[in-house]
Amino acid sequence: MEKICVAVRVRPPVSLETSGGVFWKVEDNRVSLHRQHDTPVSGTSYAFDHVFEETCSNARVYELLTKDIIHAAVEGFNGTVFAYGQTSSGKTFTMNGSADNPGVISLGVKDIFDAIQMMSNREFLVRVSYMEIYNEEINDLLAVENQKLQIHESLEHGVFVAGLREEIVNSAEQVLKLIESGEVNRHFGETNMNVRSSRSHTIFRMVIESKGKDNDSSSTDAIRVSVLNLVDLAGSERIAKTGADGVRLKEGKHINKSLMALGNVINKLSDGVKQRGHIPYRDSKLTRILQPALGGNAKTSIICTIAPEEDHIEETKGTLQFASRAKRITNCVQVNEILTDAALLKRQKLEIEELRRKLQGSHAGVLEQEILKLRNDMLKYELEREKLQLELEEERRSRKERDQCVREQQMRLQNHNSLVTSSGGNGSHSEEQNSKRQSFCEECSDSNGICQGGAFRTPCSKAAPNAFVVKRSNYSRLPEYSPLPDTFSNVADEDTWLKMNKGYIADLDSLQMTPATKVQSFPLNDGTPGCSNENYRDVQKLKRQLENVTEEKNEFQRKYSEEKILNARLTGEISELRQEVLVIREIPRRLYESVVSSKDFYEDLLCSMKSFAADGESSTAKKLVSISEIGSSLFSTLETNFLMAMDGDKSFSNNDSLVREQCKEEESTCWKEKLSSELNTIKEKYHGLEKDLDLNNKFLETSKEMYDSLEREFRLLQEERDSLLNKVSESSQTLTMVTDQKENVLKDYNTEVEKKKNLEEEIKQFSAAFACRQKSLVSFHSDLKSKIEKLRAQNPVSVPKSRG
Numbered sequence: 135m136e137k138i139c140v141a142v143r144v145r146p147p148v149s150l151e152t153s154g155g156v157f158w159k160v161e162d163n164r165v166s167l168h169r170q171h172d173t174p175v176s177g178t179s180y181a182f183d184h185v186f187e188e189t190c191s192n193a194r195v196y197e198l199l200t201k202d203i204i205h206a207a208v209e210g211f212n213g214t215v216f217a218y219g220q221t222s223s224g225k226t227f228t229m230n231g232s233a234d235n236p237g238v239i240s241l242g243v244k245d246i247f248d249a250i251q252m253m254s255n256r257e258f259l260v261r262v263s264y265m266e267i268y269n270e271e272i273n274d275l276l277a278v279e280n281q282k283l284q285i286h287e288s289l290e291h292g293v294f295v296a297g298l299r300e301e302i303v304n305s306a307e308q309v310l311k312l313i314e315s316g317e318v319n320r321h322f323g324e325t326n327m328n329v330r331s332s333r334s335h336t337i338f339r340m341v342i343e344s345k346g347k348d349n350d351s352s353s354t355d356a357i358r359v360s361v362l363n364l365v366d367l368a369g370s371e372r373i374a375k376t377g378a379d380g381v382r383l384k385e386g387k388h389i390n391k392s393l394m395a396l397g398n399v400i401n402k403l404s405d406g407v408k409q410r411g412h413i414p415y416r417d418s419k420l421t422r423i424l425q426p427a428l429g430g431n432a433k434t435s436i437i438c439t440i441a442p443e444e445d446h447i448e449e450t451k452g453t454l455q456f457a458s459r460a461k462r463i464t465n466c467v468q469v470n471e472i473l474t475d476a477a478l479l480k481r482q483k484l485e486i487e488e489l490r491r492k493l494q495g496s497h498a499g500v501l502e503q504e505i506l507k508l509r510n511d512m513l514k515y516e517l518e519r520e521k522l523q524l525e526l527e528e529e530r531r532s533r534k535e536r537d538q539c540v541r542e543q544q545m546r547l548q549n550h551n552s553l554v555t556s557s558g559g560n561g562s563h564s565e566e567q568n569s570k571r572q573s574f575c576e577e578c579s580d581s582n583g584i585c586q587g588g589a590f591r592t593p594c595s596k597a598a599p600n601a602f603v604v605k606r607s608n609y610s611r612l613p614e615y616s617p618l619p620d621t622f623s624n625v626a627d628e629d630t631w632l633k634m635n636k637g638y639i640a641d642l643d644s645l646q647m648t649p650a651t652k653v654q655s656f657p658l659n660d661g662t663p664g665c666s667n668e669n670y671r672d673v674q675k676l677k678r679q680l681e682n683v684t685e686e687k688n689e690f691q692r693k694y695s696e697e698k699i700l701n702a703r704l705t706g707e708i709s710e711l712r713q714e715v716l717v718i719r720e721i722p723r724r725l726y727e728s729v730v731s732s733k734d735f736y737e738d739l740l741c742s743m744k745s746f747a748a749d750g751e752s753s754t755a756k757k758l759v760s761i762s763e764i765g766s767s768l769f770s771t772l773e774t775n776f777l778m779a780m781d782g783d784k785s786f787s788n789n790d791s792l793v794r795e796q797c798k799e800e801e802s803t804c805w806k807e808k809l810s811s812e813l814n815t816i817k818e819k820y821h822g823l824e825k826d827l828d829l830n831n832k833f834l835e836t837s838k839e840m841y842d843s844l845e846r847e848f849r850l851l852q853e854e855r856d857s858l859l860n861k862v863s864e865s866s867q868t869l870t871m872v873t874d875q876k877e878n879v880l881k882d883y884n885t886e887v888e889k890k891k892n893l894e895e896e897i898k899q900f901s902a903a904f905a906c907r908q909k910s911l912v913s914f915h916s917d918l919k920s921k922i923e924k925l926r927a928q929n930p931v932s933v934p935k936s937r938g
C-alpha cells in the first residue's frame with residue numbers, strides 16, 4: 135500500500151499590491167493563513183508532502199514530486215500526476231510550463247526517454263495519446279475527428295477510451311511536437327480571471343511497454359505495460375467571479391460538476407478502507423478515467439495550486455481541504471506484467487526442468503557410477519584383448535619355430551637318404567633286391583601302419599586333417615603326382631623331397647589375423663543425465679551407447695569363438711606334429727636295420743658267389759673279393775652313418791628337440807588353459823556388463839515415464855488454465871452486462887428521484903399557493919365580513935318582529 139503524494143504550490147501574486155488583511159505563509163511543508171501582523175489564523179494550517187512557495191521553479195516541482203513516478207513508469211508501474219486548483223492558480227503553468235520554465239510533462243517525457251536509454255537489457259514500445267474532457271465529452275486532441283469517445287472496461291485493458299488515437303513514439307522531441315499539435319485543439323476561453331482559461335480537463339497519456347531482450351538470460355518473456363497519466367484539470371470557478379455566461383457558463387457548470395465528482399471520490403477514499411462504501415467513480419468521465427490513479431494500482435501525485443490573493447481565500451481553503459483528504463488515500467501499486475502464452479510456457483518449462491533436475495538428481499550419482507564402472511570394465515577388457523593378441527602372436531612364432539625345426543629334421547633325413555641312395559646307386563637292381571625291399575615294406579606297414587596298399591609312403595604323405603592344411607596340394611593324393619619313388623634310387627633327388635614337403639607346407643599368411651576392434655570409449659560427461667538439459671536426448675544417447683556396447687560384446691563373442699577354433703586347430707596340429715616327429719625319429723633306426731639285413735643278404739650272396747669261384751685265384755674270385763671288401767666297407771660306412779644319425783637324432787631329440795618339444799607341449803597346454811580361463815573370465819565380465827546395461831535401461835525407462843507423466847500433468851494444467859481463463863472472461867462479460875444494467879437502473883432511479891423532487895416542488899408550490907389563496911380567502915372573507923358589518927352598521931335593517 136502506498137499513500138498518494140500531495141503537494142501545494144503557491145502561485146506568485148498577480149499584483150504586488152497587498153490588501154493588508156491576511157496572507158498565506160509557507161514554512162517547510164506547511165502552509166497556513168496569517169494575519170498581517172503575522173499571527174496565524176486558527177484552523178487554517180495545512181501540512182503536505184511538499185509545499186512550494188512562489189519562487190519555486192517547475193524543475194524543482196518535477197524533481198521532488200514527479201520524477202520518481204516517471205522512473206517507476208519505465209519500470210512497469212502505473213503513474214498519475216495531476217494538477218488541481220481554482221482557475222488561474224497555475225495548473226497549466228505547472229503541467230505545461232513555458233519556454234524558459236518547462237513544465238512537468240515536457241520534463242517527464244525527456245526523462246522517460248533518458249531512462250529507456252539507460253535500460254539496455256529491455257526493449258521498449260512507447261505510445262502516446264492526448265485527450266480532453268470538455269463538457270463531459272471526451273475528444274481526441276491528436277485527431278480532431280475523434281470526438282465524443284466512449285469509456286470502456288475490459289479485463290485485459292482495464293478502463294480505456296475506445297477509438298483514441300495512440301501514436302508510437304521513439305523520442306522526446308516527437309512527443310513534444312505531438313503535444314504542441316494537440317494543444318491547438320484544446321478548448322480555451324477568456325474569463326475575468328484568466329485570459330486563457332482552460333475550459334477542459336486534459337489527460338496526456340503514455341503507455342510504456344517493455345520486454346527483456348532475447349539475449350538477456352535473466353529475462354522471462356513477460357511484457358510490462360504501464361500507463362502514465364499527466365493531467366491538467368480545468369479550474370473550479372465561481373460564476374460570479376469569472377463573469378461567465380452563455381457558453382462559458384455551461385462550461386463552468388460542467389467543470390464544477392466533474393470536479394465535485396472528483397472531490398466526492400477523494401472524500402470516500404479518504405474514509406479509509408473499512409469505512410469505504412461505494413466509490414462513485416462513474417459519476418464523471420474524469421473520475422472514471424482516473425479510477426486506477428485513485429485508490430487503485432498507480433503511483434499518484436497531486437499538485438494543488440493555490441492563488442495567494444486574499445480574495446481567493448475561500449477557494450484556496452477548499453483546495454487545501456481537498457488536498458488534505460487526498461493525502462489520506464492509499465493505493466495498491468504493483469508492476470503490471472502480462473504473461474503471454476509464450477512467456478507462461480517458458481516459465482512452466484523452466485519449472486518442469488527444475489523438477490526434472492531434482493528428480494534425476496537422486497539417480498544421477500548411481501548412473502554416473504554405473505557408466506564409470508562400465509568404462510573401467512571396457513578398458514580392462516581392451517587390455518586383456520591386447521594381451522591375448524600378444525599371446526597369440528607368441529604362439530604363432532613358436533609354431534613357426536617348431537615348423538622350422540621339423541623342416542630341419544626332414545632336411546637332415548633327406549641328407550641321410552641321399553647318402554644311402556648314392557652309395558647303393560651303382561649296383562644293378564635284381565628281382566631279389568626288389569622282393570627283399572617288398573618284405574621290408576610289409577614289415578614297416580605291420581609295425582607302424584603307415585604303409586598302405588602295398589605302396590611305400592613317407593611319413594610326410596600321411597593324411598592330415600584338411601582343417602589344418604590350408605594349402606595342401608591336391609596332387610599329393612593322386613597316383614600320377616605322388617611323390618613316392620617307384621624305386622628306392624629315384625627318391626634321392628631334391629625335387630621329389632620338395633614335392634613331398636609341399637604337401638605339408640601350411641600357408642600361414644592365409645591364416646587371417648583377427649582384426650583389431652575399436653573400443654568405443656564413453657563420453658566423459660555427456661552421458662550423465664544430470665548434466666543434460668533434455669532428458670529425452672540423454673535417453674537416446676544412452677540407448678545408442680548401449681547398442682554400441684552390445685555390438686562390441688557380440689564382436690568379442692565372435693572373436694572368442696574364432697580363437698576357440700584356432701586353438702583346436704593348433705592342438706590338432708601339435709599332436710600331428712608330435713606323431714610325425716616320432717615317425718621321423720624311427721626312420722634312421724629302420725634304415726639302419728634295413729642296412730644290417732641288406733648286409734647280411736649281401737654277405738650271403740657273396741658267400742654263395744665265392745663258392746662258385748673256389749680256387750681263389752681266378753679273376754672272378756679276385757673280383758668277388760674286391761666287391762666283398764667294397765661292400766663291407768660300404769655297409770660299415772652306412773652302419774656307422776646310421777648309427778651316428780641314430781645317436782645324433784637321439785641326442786638331438788633327447789637334448790634339444792625332445793626337450794623343446796616337451797617344453798612346447800607343456801607351454802601350449804599351459805597357454806591353452808590360461809587362454810580358456812581368461813576367456814571364461816571375459817565371458818563372465820560380459821554377463822556382468824549385460825546386467826549393468828539392463829539396469830541402466832530400466833533407469834532410463836523409469837525417467838522417461840516420469841518425463842511423460844510430467845508432460846501429461848503440464849498439459850492438464852494448461853487445459854485447466856484455459857478453461858479458467860474462459861470462465862473469467864465469461865464472468866467479466868456478465869459483470870459488464872450487470873454493471874450496464876445497474877447503470878440503467880440507476881439512471882431510471884435518478885430520473886424517478888428527479889421526477890419525485892419536481893413533484894414535491896410542485897406540491898410545495900401548490901400548497902404554498904393554496905395556503906396563500908386560503909390566506910387571501912380568509913382575509914377576503916374577513917374583509918367581506920367587516921364590510922358587511924360596516925354596511926349593517928350604516929344601514930341597520932330592522933328585522934321585523936315576528937308576530938306572535
Ligand code: ADP
Pocket residue numbers: 144145146188219220221222223224225226227228328330331332369439
Ligand atoms: P490555471 O491553469 O490554473 O487556470 P494558469 O496556469 O493558466 O492557471 O496560470 C494563470 C497565469 O498565471 C498564467 O499567466 C501563468 O503564466 C501564471 N502563473 C501561474 N503559476 C505561475 C508560477 N508559479 N510562476 C509564474 N507564473 C505563474
Ligand code: MG
Pocket residue numbers: 222225226227331332367368369
Ligand atoms: Mg489551466
